[in-house]
Amino acid sequence: MTRTEWLLSEQPASRRQARLGQAYRTWLALKANRLAMVGLTLVLALIAIALLAPWIAPYDPIVGGDLRTDRLQPPSWEHPMGTDDLARDIFSRVIHGARLTLMVVVLVAVIATPIGLAIGTTAGYFGGWIDTVLMRATDIFLAFPRLILALAFVAALGPGIENAIIAIALTSWPPYARLARAETLTIRDSDFINAARLQGASSLRILWGHVTPLCLSSVVVRVTLDMAGIILTAAGLGFLGLGAQPPQPEWGAMIAGGRRFIIDYWWVATMPGLAIFAVSLGFNLLGDGLRDVLDPKARK
Numbered sequence: 001m002t003r004t005e006w007l008l009s010e011q012p013a014s015r016r017q018a019r020l021g022q023a024y025r026t027w028l029a030l031k032a033n034r035l036a037m038v039g040l041t042l043v044l045a046l047i048a049i050a051l052l053a054p055w056i057a058p059y060d061p062i063v064g065g066d067l068r069t070d071r072l073q074p075p076s077w078e079h080p081m082g083t084d085d086l087a088r089d090i091f092s093r094v095i096h097g098a099r100l101t102l103m104v105v106v107l108v109a110v111i112a113t114p115i116g117l118a119i120g121t122t123a124g125y126f127g128g129w130i131d132t133v134l135m136r137a138t139d140i141f142l143a144f145p146r147l148i149l150a151l152a153f154v155a156a157l158g159p160g161i162e163n164a165i166i167a168i169a170l171t172s173w174p175p176y177a178r179l180a181r182a183e184t185l186t187i188r189d190s191d192f193i194n195a196a197r198l199q200g201a202s203s204l205r206i207l208w209g210h211v212t213p214l215c216l217s218s219v220v221v222r223v224t225l226d227m228a229g230i231i232l233t234a235a236g237l238g239f240l241g242l243g244a245q246p247p248q249p250e251w252g253a254m255i256a257g258g259r260r261f262i263i264d265y266w267w268v269a270t271m272p273g274l275a276i277f278a279v280s281l282g283f284n285l286l287g288d289g290l291r292d293v294l295d296p297k298a299r300k
Contacts, residue, residue: 007020007024008021008024009021029293030289033289033293036290036292037289039284039288040286041282043282043283046279047102049098050098053098057095058091061088061095062247065083065087065089075267082268085260085261090267092249094251094272097251097254098279100250104165104230104234107169108169109230111169112168113223115169115177116172116177117176117180117215119177119180120176120178120181120182121180121215124182124184124188131181134177141173142175147236150168150237151237154167154237155242160245164234165234168230176222179218183218184211184215187214188211193206220290220294228280231280235252235276238253238256241253255269255272255273255276258270
């Protein structure tokens with residue numbers, strides 16, 4: 001039996017074989033979606049660029065060149081994306097800015113996803129006054145636009161990339177909580193949940209051992225689709241001066257610095273804007289592909 005036949009076996013001999021087989025089928029389905037693979041390529045490129053930024057960037061992203069000769073130079077072989085008003089190489093700053101973008105995306109996902117899952121599954125499983133309290137708190141967060149609420153949190157915490165990450169995470173969890181609650185309501189009275197109760201399993205064990213894994217795929221799809229919004233929110237905070245502070249090479253802050261020269265020196269603001277566009281497009285395409293693969297309701 002070949003490795004592929006072993007993975008695609010309809011009668012797996014172990015739990016490990018079943019899990020690997022399901023993962024392999026998911027990969028095959030995702031691989032068949034060309035747009036999803038384009039999105040995956042863009043996301044993997046972001047990760048590779050962020051990890052290899054010190055070796056890819058030809059110049060220092062903080063220290064500029066000679067202001068008399070290198071300031072606001074157009075794209076050329078020496079400076080592929082031109083230079084800014086402080087004679088800094090924009091290509092090097094965009095490359096290093098990928099690190100900040102990836103850090104924001106990862107940390108927001110790590111913070112917001114468990115919060116949303118915990119609140120949503122708890123509310124859906126227990127119901128009653130617990131559900132009412134948790135969902136009304138969620139509705140309060142959902143009543144405000146994400147960027148406006150993030151601005152309020154950053155204004156209270158103070159400007160900075162760390163506070164921006166906390167603010168974005170605090171505004172990102174409500175959709176995940178609503179989705180997890182909806183999924184929990186559909187399975188909390190299932191036969192296997194009742195069987196676990198009869199065997200003496202605690203509510204915490206049922207929640208984290210049975211309910212949460214079933215909600216995870218839908219939440220992962222939503223998180224992936226929200227990555228573009230997270231990037232845009234972080235860029236918006238940076239554009240307003242409330243995110244990463246100078247001289248950090250954050251894409252939103254770079255656009256803010258280049259808006260004064262948008263007519264005569266278009267590349268200063270356009271290049272980081274194209275980077276935001278490409279990364280946001282990649283996450284959207286990947287999220288659409290994961291939705292088609294992981295969400296049974298979306299399958300055709």
